[in-house]
Amino acid sequence: MESTLDEDRTDPSYRAWLKDAVRRVQADANRSADTHLLSFPLPEEWGVDLYLKDESTHPTGSLKHRLARSLFLYGLCNGWIRPGRPVIEASSGSTAVSEAHFAQLIGVPFIAVMPRTTSCEKVGLIEFHGGRCHLVDDPRTVYEVSARLAAETGGHYMDQFTYAERATDWRGNNNIAESVYQQLRLERFPEPAWIVATAGTGGTSATIARYVHYMQYDTRICVADPQNSVFFDGWRSGDAGLCCETGSRIEGIGRPRMEPSFVPGAIDRMMKVPDAASVAAVRALEGTLGRKAGGSTGTGLWAAFRIVAEMRRRGERGSVVSLICDPGDRYLDKYYSDEWVAAQGLDLEPYAEVIRDFLKTGEWSG
Known part of the structure; x- marks a missing residue:
């Protein structure tokens, strides 16, 4: 008769440390309020409402x-x-x-x-x-x-x-998608026509898209991608091995390779956004709401503006949601610096003009 093999690696001090560590992380969530869903002012008669999920209000200031x-x-x-x-x-x-x-x-x-x-x-x-x-x-x-x-x-x-994409509970548990739908419950268009995200890891867009499909909503997901990023081309071509040589100027989003957490099949649409458009949009946000935000917010906002204009042109009514990813005070030496913009060779004015025309007329000339 063979002897039973048994190995016990349980260390009581480690298990006590682990229980306390998990408790501390969960307690951080328990004492944190949900982030705000801000209404971006558009004429009510347009029939399209735009909201920004303000993730900059988290304890560490970002999504x-x-x-x-x-x-x-x-x-x-x-x-x-x-x-x-x-x-x-x-x-x-x-x-x-x-x-x-x-x-x-x-x-x-x-x-x-x-x-x-x-x-x-x-x-x-x-x-x-x-x-x-x-x-x-x-x-x-x-x-x-x-x-x-x-x-x-x-x-x-x-x-x-x-x-x-695998660490986040995409079925609910007050993830970002579930939070958005809860906060839209009393709005005139509680189920958004579009949610716009940007991709660094791809985890946020995967969580939102999976939740939408799981809950059987008709909402569509658009991912806005900056210059010097392969996500758009990889999504369009289906080539998971794509790489590029230059890093993204828009911190926090855009990657030089197709990341494992980016889930192309869950996404309905992608939009390539010029860096100058991202910077112009984030400056327009400050001019409209009085809030500075990071460049990734501008990338998503540019795409959201364009989607609103398309809906108006087609006579569609509904709501669009995008994200404020982090605060602009982290980027005063970049996206809010005219010297940095000039050094990067970015011309913001053509994109700023498109935004001004859109906010005035609801039409898209970009």
Whole structure:
């Protein structure tokens, strides 16, 4: 008779630490209110209402707070995040700010691997939350550098670009999609015709699109993609191996490769948005609502404006939802700096004129 093989790796001190870490992350959600759904002022007679889900009001100031919480719970419950060992992330900034917050919350070190062009404000926020920034010259190397640092330190490479779509509960649990529909319940068009998202990992668009299909809504999903990103071309061609040589100027979105968390089949439409249009749109947002937002907000807003104009032209009524992804005070030296705009060779005026004409007439001349 063969003897029974048995191995027990349970460490009571680790299990106690794990329970406390999960409690701390869940408590962060429990004491956080939902984010606002703002109404963008358009003439009521147009018959199309535009809303902006303001994710900049999260405790760490961006849409990525939701993702970071989900990634930490996923890593903790999988046994990947361990006491005293660093968490490492490849990021263009906002995810790293939020992950630094959660790392500090549970008492583990955090290292953000980011392009050297990341805004100084984001670097400062990561360091404020106790994180350390590892800057690289070539944005395409953030993945391999992150994996190497994890191997060298015995830490965990979070890898948001792989795990974003699987760590988030897309069926509900007050995810961003469920929140939008709850907040639209009393509006004149409670089921939006379109929701516009932008893609960094692709996790947000995947969550929203899956929720829409799961709940059997007729809402369509549009993803707006900036220059120097392969998502649009990969979605159109079906080529999951596409890459490009240059990193995105619009921080937080656009990638030089097709990321594993980007789910093309769930999306109804994609729109390629020039960087100058993104900057012009985010400046128009400030002029209309008095709020500064990051460049990714402008990318989505440009696409939302165009969709509203198309609906008007076809005589359709309904609502459109886009996102305020993060606050503009992180980008004062970029999208709100005329010197930076000039140095990048961006001409904002033709796009600003399209927006002015749209807000005045409802027609799209771009």
